[in-house]
Amino acid sequence: MRRRDMLSGLGLSSLGACTSMPVPSLKTYQPGRTYPPVQSSMQRVTRTVVGLRPYRPQGYRLEAEALGGKTIIHNYGHGGCGVTMSWGTSPVAAELAAHAAEGGPIAVLGAGVMGLTTALILARRGHAVTVYAEHLPPHTTSNIAGVLWFPTGYFDRNVATPDFLRRNHLLIRAAHRGFLPYVNRPGYGVYWADHHALSRRTPVAYDSLPGGDDIYPELQRAHENTLFGYAFMERFRAMIIDPDFYLDEIMQDAQIAGAHFIGTRLSGLSDVEALPEPVIVNCTGLGARDLFGDESLVPIRGQLSHLLPQPEIDYSYVAPTAEGVLYMFPRKTGIVLGGTHEMGETAMEPDPAQIKRMVEGHAELANRLSASS
Template sequence: MTRISRRTALAGFGAASLAAACVSAPLPPQAPAPAADAARPFAPVHSRRDRITRTVVGLRPFRPQGFRLEAERFGEKTVIHNYGHGGCGVTLSWGTSHRAAVMAAETGAEDIAILGGGVMGLTSALVLARRGHTVTVHADVMHPNTTSNIAGALWLPSSLYDRGVASEDFLRLNWQVTREAHRGFLPFVNRPGYGVSWVRHSEVSNRVRDPRYQLPGGDDLYPGLEILTRETRFGFAYEERYHTLMIDPDYYLDQLMKDAQLAGARFIARRFDSLDEVLALPQRTIVNCTGLGAAKLFGDETLIPIRGQLSHLLPQPEVNYSYTAPGHGSALYMFPRQTGLILGGSHGRGDYSLDPSEDDLTRMIDGHAALAQRAAFS
C-alpha cells in the first residue's frame, strides 16, 4: 500500500490562499465599536420543556489533527479520503468536497464510487456528476437519517481540531478550505427551498479577548463585525457580533440530494463491513466520506466521537438572531430556523451513546432560560 500526496491545483479557488499567513497571528489592538444596536430590545427565547418538539443526538467525527483530505493507493485502486470534520461537516462541505472531487477527477477515472450519504458524500457526488462523471453513492444510512441531518449548521467552523496537535500545514490548509467553503454556500443564500440565509450572531464571553484572533477563515467573511465591551448581549464582559450564514439541514440536504440525482448520481443502500468489500467495487476511484465509519473500514484509530445533543423548540418568528454563550459545563448556543429554535451545548468527547441525556436536556433548557432572563436586564 502506497500513499500519494494531495493535489492542490483547483480551478476557481486559487484566491483563497492569500490569507493563509493570518492563521495564527493575533490581531493588533482594536478599539471597541460603538454599541450600534446592542441596547435595542430583542425577543427572548422561550426555553421551556413544554415547547420542545424533538430532541436528537449525533456523533461528530473528530480527529485531533484535523480532517483527512488526501489520496491513498491500494494496488490499482485510489481512495480519496474526505472525513473527520468534527462538528463542521456541513459548514466545510463545499471546501473539502470540491477538493476531493478534483482529486478524484485527476485520477482519470470516469466512473467514480462514493462512500457515505451525509453532506460530504452528497456534495462530492454533485460536483463530480456535474463534471460529467458517472457517480454511484453507496451508503448504509441515507438522507434524511444521517448525522448531517442532525447538525446545528451555523456557518462558524471551529473546534474541529486540537490546536496543540494540528500541524502548521493543516492550519494553512484549513484556512484556505474554510474560505472556499464559504464561497461555495453564497449562491444558495435565500434561494427558495435551500434553507440558507444570513443571521445576526453574537458570541459572548466572560472575559475580554486579548490577544484577539480572527474569526475562522478571516474577519472579512463576517459582515458587520462589531467588538463590544459595553451594552453587550446578556450583559457579558465581551461580545463579537456579526452576520454569518445559517443552514437548515432539513431543507438544504433535501435539495442537495435532489440536485445530485438530477445531475445523474445514483444512490445504492449498502453496508460495508471491511476494506476488502470496499476494494471489491468495480470503480477504481473511490471517494471515502464515511465519517466515523473510516475507523473500521480504513483503520483510522485517531477518530473520536464527540456526542452532540440538540433540542428543537416551537418556532419563534420574532427571534431573528443567534448566539453562543458560556454555560455551566459547556457553551450554550441557539440557532433560529423556520422549523423552530435549536438549543445546543453538549460535547461528549469519546461518548458513543445516541440516547438523549436528561442531564444535558435540563442543563440546556435551564441555561437558555437563564440567558433569556439576563436579556431582560442587559
C-alpha cells in the first residue's frame, strides 16, 4: 500500500494524482525559528463544534443532468475538503450553468462554501442568481470546517476512476490559484502558516503532494530534528482559512454582485422542479442524499475544540498518535484542535471523551516542545 493511500483514511493525505519518487538523502530539519507550545487545557476550551463531512467514495459529483424541463448542475460531495476545493469545482459548475442558461436566470441550491462561490462567480458574470438554502452562514457545515488548505479525505483511490483522478489533479491546482488572491486581504480570514505533516515511519519512497509539489511553497522533507521528534516530516507553507470570516465576506461579495438569498428548505424533487429558474446548480452538500436520492453520500462526523487565542502560534500540524490523528490550526480568534473522522456517524452532540483525547493529546505534543527547548 502506498504511504499516501494509507494516510488518506486518516484525513492526512489526498489520493490525487501522485508520483512516487525514491527518497533522496533525507534532510535534518533546520527550522530557523522557534515553536511556542500550544497551551492545551480544558480551562482554555471556548467551544466544541461537530459537523458532518459530505463524503462520496468515488469523489465529488460535478456534472449536468436533465430533470424534467430543467438542467441541474451538481457540485456536491467534497468530503473533508470542500473549502479547499471550492475554487476548483465551483468555476466548472458555474461554467456549465452559464452555458445551459444562455444568459438567463440561474438558481443555486445551498449557501455553504460551494453555493456561495458558485453564486459569486455567476452573479459577477451578469446572471440573475437566486440562492435557495435552508441554512445560511454561520449555520452551515462549511462554517464548522478547520480549515487548512490541503486537498484530502474526499475520495477512495480504490473507487475513484482514472478520469476523476486526472480532472481532480487539474482542479486542485485551480483551487489553489483561486484562493491566493484572498491571502491577507482584510476581513477574509485567509493567511499563511508553517504547516507540518508528520509521520511515524520514514517512507521508502514518497509521493508528490496533491496537485504537485510546486504549489506548496518552501516544501521540505526531513527525518531528523522534526517537529515533536516524528520519524518523517513534510513541512510547507499552507493557507489557513477561517470560514466564519471568509464565508461572510464572499456572501457579501455575491450580494454586491446582485445575488439574492432566500431561506427555504426544499423537501423533494417536486420542490426543485417548481423553482422558476430553468437552470439549477445543486450545492446542497450532504443534503443531496435526501433531496436527489444520492445514497453514495456518507457522513463523516468530525469534532473540533477551540481554545483561547495564542497570537504567537503561526504554525500548524497534523500528527498521528497512538490514540488517533491530531491536528492544530491557528486562527486569529482561537486555536482549533481536531482529529476525529467517524464514518457513518451522525450524532451532533460533542463527545466528551473526544474533547479529552484532543486536549490531552495536544498538551502532550506541546510538552515535547517544552522538553526539547
